[in-house]
Amino acid sequence: MKVSFTLNAKPVTVDVDPATRLADLLREDMDLTGTHIGCDTSQCGACLVLLDGESVKSCTLLVASLEGRGVTTVEGLADPDGGLHPMQTAFRENHGLQCGFCTPGMLISAVDFANRNPDPTETELRHWLEGNICRCTGYQNIVKSIMAGTAAMHQRA
Amino acid sequence: MTAIGIGQAPKRKEDVRFLTGRGRYVSDIKLHNMAAAFFVRSPHAHAKIGAIDSSAALEAEGVVAVFTGADLEAAKVGGLPVGWGITGSDGEPMKEPFYPVLAVGKVRHVGDPVAVVVAETPEQAQAAADLVMVDYEPLTPVVSMLDALKPEAPLVHEDVPQNLCCDWAMGDEAAVEEARQKAAHIARIELVNNRLIGNPMEPRAAIAEYDRARDHYTLYTTSQFPHVVRFLMGGLVLNIPQHKLRVVAPDVGGGFGVKQFHYAEEAALTFIAGKLCRPVKWVSERSEGFVSDRQGRDHVTEAELMLDENGKFLGLWVSTLANMGGYLSTFGPNIPTNLYAPLLSGVYKLPAIFCNVKVVFTNTLPVDAYRGAGRPEATFVLERLVDVAAIETGIDKIEIRRRNMISKEEYPYQTPVVVEYDSGDPMACLDKAIEVADIAGFEARRTEAARRGKYRGLGLSTYVEACGLAPSRLAGQMGARGGLYESATVRVHPTSHVSVMIGTHNHGQGHETTFAQIVSEQLGVPFEDIDIVFGDTDRVQFGMGTYGSRSLVVGGAALSKAGDKVIVKGRKIAAHLLEASFEDIAFEKGEFKVAGTDRAKTFAEIAGAAYVPHDYPLETLEPGLEEQAYYDPINFTYPGGAHFCEVEIDPDSGEIELCAYTAVDDVGTIINPMIVEGQLHGGIVQGIGQALFEHGIYDEETGQLMSGSFMDYCMPRADNLPSITISPQVTACAHTPMGVKGCGECGTIGSPAAVINAVVDALKPLGITHVDMPATPNRLWAIIRNAQSTSIAAE
Numbered sequence: 007m008k009v010s011f012t013l014n015a016k017p018v019t020v021d022v023d024p025a026t027r028l029a030d031l032l033r034e035d036m037d038l039t040g041t042h043i044g045c046d047t048s049q050c051g052a053c054l055v056l057l058d059g060e061s062v063k064s065c066t067l068l069v070a071s072l073e074g075r076g077v078t079t080v081e082g083l084a085d086p087d088g089g090l091h092p093m094q095t096a097f098r099e100n101h102g103l104q105c106g107f108c109t110p111g112m113l114i115s116a117v118d119f120a121n122r123n124p125d126p127t128e129t130e131l132r133h134w135l136e137g138n139i140c141r142c143t144g145y146q147n148i149v150k151s152i153m154a155g156t157a158a159m160h161q162r163a
Numbered sequence: 164m165t166a167i168g169i170g171q172a173p174k175r176k177e178d179v180r181f182l183t184g185r186g187r188y189v190s191d192i193k194l195h196n197m198a199a200a201f202f203v204r205s206p207h208a209h210a211k212i213g214a215i216d217s218s219a220a221l222e223a224e225g226v227v228a229v230f231t232g233a234d235l236e237a238a239k240v241g242g243l244p245v246g247w248g249i250t251g252s253d254g255e256p257m258k259e260p261f262y263p264v265l266a267v268g269k270v271r272h273v274g275d276p277v278a279v280v281v282a283e284t285p286e287q288a289q290a291a292a293d294l295v296m297v298d299y300e301p302l303t304p305v306v307s308m309l310d311a312l313k314p315e316a317p318l319v320h321e322d323v324p325q326n327l328c329c330d331w332a333m334g335d336e337a338a339v340e341e342a343r344q345k346a347a348h349i350a351r352i353e354l355v356n357n358r359l360i361g362n363p364m365e366p367r368a369a370i371a372e373y374d375r376a377r378d379h380y381t382l383y384t385t386s387q388f389p390h391v392v393r394f395l396m397g398g399l400v401l402n403i404p405q406h407k408l409r410v411v412a413p414d415v416g417g418g419f420g421v422k423q424f425h426y427a428e429e430a431a432l433t434f435i436a437g438k439l440c441r442p443v444k445w446v447s448e449r450s451e452g453f454v455s456d457r458q459g460r461d462h463v464t465e466a467e468l469m470l471d472e473n474g475k476f477l478g479l480w481v482s483t484l485a486n487m488g489g490y491l492s493t494f495g496p497n498i499p500t501n502l503y504a505p506l507l508s509g510v511y512k513l514p515a516i517f518c519n520v521k522v523v524f525t526n527t528l529p530v531d532a533y534r535g536a537g538r539p540e541a542t543f544v545l546e547r548l549v550d551v552a553a554i555e556t557g558i559d560k561i562e563i564r565r566r567n568m569i570s571k572e573e574y575p576y577q578t579p580v581v582v583e584y585d586s587g588d589p590m591a592c593l594d595k596a597i598e599v600a601d602i603a604g605f606e607a608r609r610t611e612a613a614r615r616g617k618y619r620g621l622g623l624s625t626y627v628e629a630c631g632l633a634p635s636r637l638a639g640q641m642g643a644r645g646g647l648y649e650s651a652t653v654r655v656h657p658t659s660h661v662s663v664m665i666g667t668h669n670h671g672q673g674h675e676t677t678f679a680q681i682v683s684e685q686l687g688v689p690f691e692d693i694d695i696v697f698g699d700t701d702r703v704q705f706g707m708g709t710y711g712s713r714s715l716v717v718g719g720a721a722l723s724k725a726g727d728k729v730i731v732k733g734r735k736i737a738a739h740l741l742e743a744s745f746e747d748i749a750f751e752k753g754e755f756k757v758a759g760t761d762r763a764k765t766f767a768e769i770a771g772a773a774y775v776p777h778d779y780p781l782e783t784l785e786p787g788l789e790e791q792a793y794y795d796p797i798n799f800t801y802p803g804g805a806h807f808c809e810v811e812i813d814p815d816s817g818e819i820e821l822c823a824y825t826a827v828d829d830v831g832t833i834i835n836p837m838i839v840e841g842q843l844h845g846g847i848v849q850g851i852g853q854a855l856f857e858h859g860i861y862d863e864e865t866g867q868l869m870s871g872s873f874m875d876y877c878m879p880r881a882d883n884l885p886s887i888t889i890s891p892q893v894t895a896c897a898h899t900p901m902g903v904k905g906c907g908e909c910g911t912i913g914s915p916a917a918v919i920n921a922v923v924d925a926l927k928p929l930g931i932t933h934v935d936m937p938a939t940p941n942r943l944w945a946i947i948r949n950a951q952s953t954s955i956a957a958e
Contacts (some may be wrong), residue, residue, distance in 0.1 A: 039191035040184015042416070044364045045449035049873035052364060080184035094182040098174050101837050104845065105671030106181025107364040107416025113182065128886075135881035139873065141364050141417050142671045144848030144910075145881040147841055 011072040014038075014082030020069065028064040028072065029053045032079060040080040040110045044139070051138035052107060054114040055079050061118035063137075080110035083117065093117050093155035102151030104142035112138050112148055120156035128153065166753070168684030169901065172837035176675040176695075186414040189368040189383050194442040197370070198227050200432060201288035202445070203278040203295045204454060205270035208306070208526040208866025209317065212268060212277060213298030220280055220294040225287030229295060230435055231278045232265035240264055240434060241400040243425060243490070246391075247497035247642045249329050249522070257329035257522065260320040262490040264400065264430045270299070271319055271489030272528050273867055274454025279431050281443055304526035304866035308463055308484040311525050319489055319524040328487055328522040329496060333504040334580055338515035339469075342478025346469035350552035356462040356540045357936045358486070358859035359852075360876055361533045363670075365416020366447040367456065369429050371436035379407050382433050386412040387423040387668050388708020393700045395425045395493070401434055408433075412698040415670035419849070420532040421456050422670070423710040424493040428455070453871040458859055459533025461486035462499060462540050468548040474558045476567045478515035479507055481544060485522050485530075492531035496522055501641040502537030502629070502711075508578035509545045510589035510625045510803055511567040516579045526866045528859075532710065534849055535911040538628045546624040546916035550923065551932065560623055560920075561602070564593065568625075575897070581637075582629055584801045585897040589625055592827045592892045593805040596623075599890045600807040600825035608809070608822075617811040619822070620925025624916035627803035630905040631716030634796050648795035649713070650705050651722040653682065653729050655788040659770035660692045663725075666706010667718035668698050672907065673838040674714055678722055680834055681901070685726040687753025687766055704791060712802070712905030715834065716896075721794035723900045728790035733769045735784055740764055740772055800896050800904040804828035806847070806917040812925045814951075817944025819855065819922065821885045826913065828889070831896040831904030839906050840889050846910020847887055852879040853911075854918035858937050877937075930954065 010019040013036065022031060032038040032055070043065055044052035053065040056078040083091040093116050096102065103109040112135075119126070119134050126134075131152055132145070140148060167173045180186050217229035243262040250256050266275045278295050282288035305311045305319055311326040319326050343349065370383040380403055386392050389410040396410075397403040415422060428445055436443050447455065462483050469478040485499030504518040553560040569576050571588040578584065597603075605621050612619035632638070635646030652664040661682055669675055679693040696702050706718070734748040737755035741748070747758045756763040764772070773788035809823040826847060833839050856877035860869040870876040895902030915936060922938045923931060929950040934943065 033191070038184065039188075040186070042188075042365070043190075044366065044416075045873050047449070047872050047874050050364065050449075080182075084183055090179070090182065097182055098178045101175070101841050103178060103181055104673070104841060105364065105417040106177070106186045106414065107188070109181050110184050132881040132884075139364065139878050139880065141362060141419065141849075141878070142845045143841060144844035144846075144879075144887065145884060146844045146848075146887055149881065149886075 007070060009069055009073050011074060012076040014078055022069045024070045026069045028055065028067040028069050031069050032064065038079050038081050042107055042110060044107065049139065051111040051115060054111040056114055056118060059121065061114050080113055083113060092158035093120065096155030096158055097151040100147050100151040100154055102143065102148045108138060108140045112140065116152040116155055119152065120159045124156065124160045126156060165689055166683045166687050167680055167690035169680060169832070169834050171680065172835050173676060173680065173690055175673050176679060177669070177673065188365055188414045188416055189370060189385050190446045192370055192383055194370060194372055197442040197444050198281050198283060198439065199285040199288045200435065200443050200445040201280045201285065201292045202276045202428065203280065203292045203297065205266065205273060205275040205277055207270055207299055207301050208273050208304035209302040210270050211300040211302060212266060212270060213300060215278060216296040217278065219296070220291040223287065223291035223294055225283040226291045227281045227283065228439060229278055229280050230265070232263055232267035235264050235434065236267055238434070240430065243427060244395050244399045245491045245495065246493050246644055248644060249331055249496045249500050249642045251330045252332035253330065257496050258323040259491060260323055264427045272526050274528065275489065276427055279435060281435060281439065306525060306527065306861050306863050306866045308486050308523045308525060311523050312521065319526055323524060326524040328491065328524055330521050331500045332517065332519045334517035335515055336517040339478040339480050339517040342469045342515045346477055347472040348470045348552070348556055350468045350470065350548055350555055352548050352551050352933060353465050354544065354547060354933065355935045356460045356464065356543060357853060358461040359459040359533055359857050360453060360859045361419045361421035361456060361459060362878060363417030363419055363421055366449055366452045367422065367426070367428070368446040369432050370442055370444040371432035372442035373436045373440055375440050380433055380437060381409045381411065382429060383411045383413065384429050385415050385422050387415070387418040387670060387710055389668065389698055390666055390700050390706045391708055392425050392429060396430050396433065400430045409701045412668055415668065418670045418709070419534040420459065420536060420710060423708065424457050424531055450872050453876070454528065454868055457492050457531040458488070458528045459530060460540060461530050464544055466544050466548055468552050470552055470556065474556050474563050474566050476511055476513050479513050481507060481518040483520045485520050486527065487522055487524050488527045488529035489524065490529045492529040495529060495531045497642065498532050498537045499540065503541050505580045505582045505629060506538050506541035506627065507545055507580055509542065510569055510587070510627050512569055514579065527861050534846065535908045536711065538908065539850065539912045539915055542624065542626040542912050543916045546920065550920045554932065561597065564625060565590070582799060584627065585798055586894050587627065587801055587803050587829065588892065588894045589803055589805070592803065592829055593625060595890060595892055596805040596807055596825055596827040599827065599888060600823065602807065612811050617813055618925040618928065619809065619811045620921040620923070622808040622917045622919065622921025622924055623805065624913050624920060625803070625805045626913040627801050628908060628912050629799035629801060630712035630908060631796055631800040631899070632711030632713045634798050646795060647707050648793050649707055649717040649721045650791065650793045651718060651725045652704055652789065652791040653722070653725040655729060655770045657771050657774040659688060659767040661686065661688050662694050662696055663722060664696045664703040665718050665722060666703055666708065667714035668709040670709065672709065672714060672842065673835065677715060677834050677838060678719065681719055681722055682726060685723060686729065712907040715903050716800050716899055716905045717794060717796055719903060720796065720900045721792050724792035724794050725790045728792060729788060732788055732790060733766065736769050736773055737764050739779065739784055797898050800831065800899060802828065802830045802904040802906065802909050804909060804913055806913040808917040808921040810921040810925055812922065812943060814947050817940035817947060819938060819940060819943060821851065824885050825888045826910065827892050828909045829892045829894050830906040830909060832893065832902035833891060834903065842906045843889050843910045844887055846908060847914045848879050848884060850911040850914025851884065851918055854915045854936050854938060856937050
C-alpha cells in the first residue's frame, strides 16, 4: 500500500506491506538508523520519534497509519546546516550520554517533554522518563541535560 | 585549537555522531546481497536432542539454508573456549566440558541454540524457524545449586560428577581455625547474591562475510574485545588463520561485560558466511538476549567473621556456591574465584582469610563477568558481615570499620589472599563521606521520618577493588591462559595530526576524549587534531579490549609509553636538524629545544621533517614518526571508597524510597572529571539495580527464565532513583604511569552493600538482621509482616 507523509520536514510517499512498522521502515528503507530498537515489548523507548510533535514508539506504529501525518526522527532535530538543536547541545554540555544507544529516544522524549512543560520540576521530569531506559548514565546527567535543554528551548539562560 | 590535558573536562569527541543519529552500530550496517539468520533455540532447560527435520523450513519462502550442530561437527568446528583454567584445592583441574557452537546431543539451558535458519529477510528466517522440527526428549533440569550438588541430581554434563566443575579454595584454613578458637565473637551470615542480566541497551548483533577472491573473512560484532574474538574464534573454533580474519566492533551500545565473551552466534555466522559465500546478519531481539546473553553473579554464601573483645577482626571464613549455568563461558570460572576471594580483605586488616568456592553447573544460562565481576560479590559478603558484627557487638558501624581499617601509612599492604595493595587511604574516604553525607544529622532525619510513619535507615559500605586487568604474571599464576597487557600506536602524520591505534574498545566510556587528552598533554598537539582508532583488527595492531576497568590503566599506560617513544624519536630528528647532540635536546611545551639556547623546532616542524628527509644519517635515524608500545602492569590497581545510602521504608506497603546516596571514591589521578563522574553514576545505579530491582529468576521445576523481558526484569528507571552525590578523593596509584586506577566498576562494587545495609538498618526496630537482594516492596512487605506477627506472638 502507498502512504504519503512528512518525514523530517520533507514529503515522502512509500509503498509498504501493511504490516510494516515505522521503526523498520526508517532503519531498513529510509537509511535513518538513528532510531534504535532496544527491546520487543515497547518498554525501552530507544525507538521514539515525534509524530505531529508528540513522542511515540516507532516499534509499535504501523506505517499504514501515517497518511498525512508528520514524523520527525533524531536525524531531523538538528538544523539542516548541521547546527545542533538546543536539547542536543544540552546533552553534550552535561554529559547526558555514554554509549549513545538510548540517546535518540531520550532526545525525542526530552523535546516533547520540554514543549509540554516549559518550567518543569526534576520530579516531573523523572516521572516522564519512566518510558525510556538507559543502562549507562544512571539518568543523573540525562535529567540535568533535559532541565538545561528545556530552559534553553524556552530561552532561559 | 589548544592542548587540552589531564584534569580538564572537554566535551566528548564522540557525542555529536550519537546526538545526531549518525552512530554506526552493527545493526545499522547493510552489505550487498546480505542474508538474514535466525537461531532456533531450545524451549527446554534440559533435553536430549533426537532427529532434527529441516525439510519444511528449507521449502519455506526465501529460505537459503538451515544448519545444525551436526553440520558444524562434520566440519570439525571446535568448542567455545575458556580463557582461564582454575585448579581445585585437591590439585585437580576444573572440569571443562565441550561447549558446542550449536548444541549436539543435549540442550543444557533454555535458549541453547540448536539450529540456524538463513533466509533472504529476517522475517522469512524467523517464520521458517518455526518449521524446523526438533525431536526433544525432555530431561529433569537441575535448577538450584543446592539441588545440583545432591548425589541423586541429574547431570548437566555426563562427564561431570555431581555437577561440580571445581572445588576451589584460597587462603589459610588453619589460620582461620586458630582465629576461631581465639575469637571473643563470631558474626555469621548466610546470603544470596542474586542472578543478574546485564542488558546493555543495544542488543547483540553480528554480520559475517566471506570474500572468496581473497579467501578472507570479516566479522562485524557487538564486542568489547574484537582482537580476542579473532584470536579465540579463528585460532580455536573455526581454524581460520589470523591474517585471513578481520573482526570489527564499531560503535557498541554498552557492554558491562555482556559483550566481552566469544559467543556461539559469532562463530556460527562466520562459518555460515564461508559456506554460503554471502554476508549473513543476525540481530538479537531483546527477549532472545535474555536467553542467550551471558548472565552475572548468582552465589549462595555462608560466612563468618571472627573478632576479639575489642572488635578487631581476627579472621574471615567464606564458603560460596557459584553458578556457572549450563556451560563454561570465556571467563566464567575465573569470576567467582580469582576475582572474588582476593577482595575479601576489603580495606581492613584481616590477618586470616579462607575462602572455599564450589563452582557448579546447572541448567541455566551460562554465568560470566558482569560489571564488577566477583568484586561486588566479595564486597557484599564482607560489608554485610561487618554490619552484622557491629550490631551484635554493639559497636557503632563507623567505629568498627575505623578500628580495622588499613591506615594510609600501612600501604603497600599485603593481604592474606594474594594481592598487595599499592596505595590507598580508606580512612580519608570514610571521613569525607561522613562529612558530605551529613551523618551527624542522620538521627534527626530518622526521627522525622518516624513521625511520618516511615522507617529510615542509613547504610555504609567501604570497598576496594582490584582492577586494571591484569598483570600478566599474576594472572598466569591464577590460571589465565594468556597475558592481559595492552598496546597502542601513536602515528604522527606529516601535518602533525595524530592517529592513535589502541586495543581497548570504547562503548560509552569516552575513550576518544580521555585518550586524546593524554596525547594532547604529552605532545602538546591540539585536542581537535587527535583521533582515537579502535575496534578493528585490521587497523589496530593487537589488544585485549575493554573490561575489568582496564582501558585507562593498561591501555592509557601503553599510549603514554608510545608517546614517550615519539618524543625520543622527535628529539633525534631535532638533534639532526639543529645540529646538536641528542642529549642536549629537551621537549617542553610542544617544542624541541637545544638546552640553554633559543634554538628550537616546533612539534609540527619535526612531524613534517620526519616525512620529507633529505640528509638523514640513515644508519642511525629512520624517517617517519610513529611508535608502538605494549604495556603490562606490574600489579592490579586498587581503587576504593566509602558509600553512604539512606532509605525510607513504608511498613504498611513495603515501598522503599532511596532518599540519598553519597559516594567518595578514590580512582587515582583523574584525567576527565566529567567522564569519571558519569562512570560512577552509572555504576552506582547498576548496583542499586541489583540491590532493589533486578533478579534473573528461574522456575525451580522447569528451568524456564521467569524474568525474561523488560516487563518482568525490573531495570532501574529515572523515577525510582535519587540524585547521587559524588565527591572524589585522590591517592595516586604507585605503579601506573599517570597514577590512574580505573573507575568503571567502582560504583557497582560499593553500592549493593550500602543499599542493603541501609534497608536492614531501617528495619532494625523489627529485629530484622538480613534482607536478600533484590529488596523489592513485595519481599520487604513479607519480611515486615513476618517480623510483626512474630513479635505479636512473642508478646
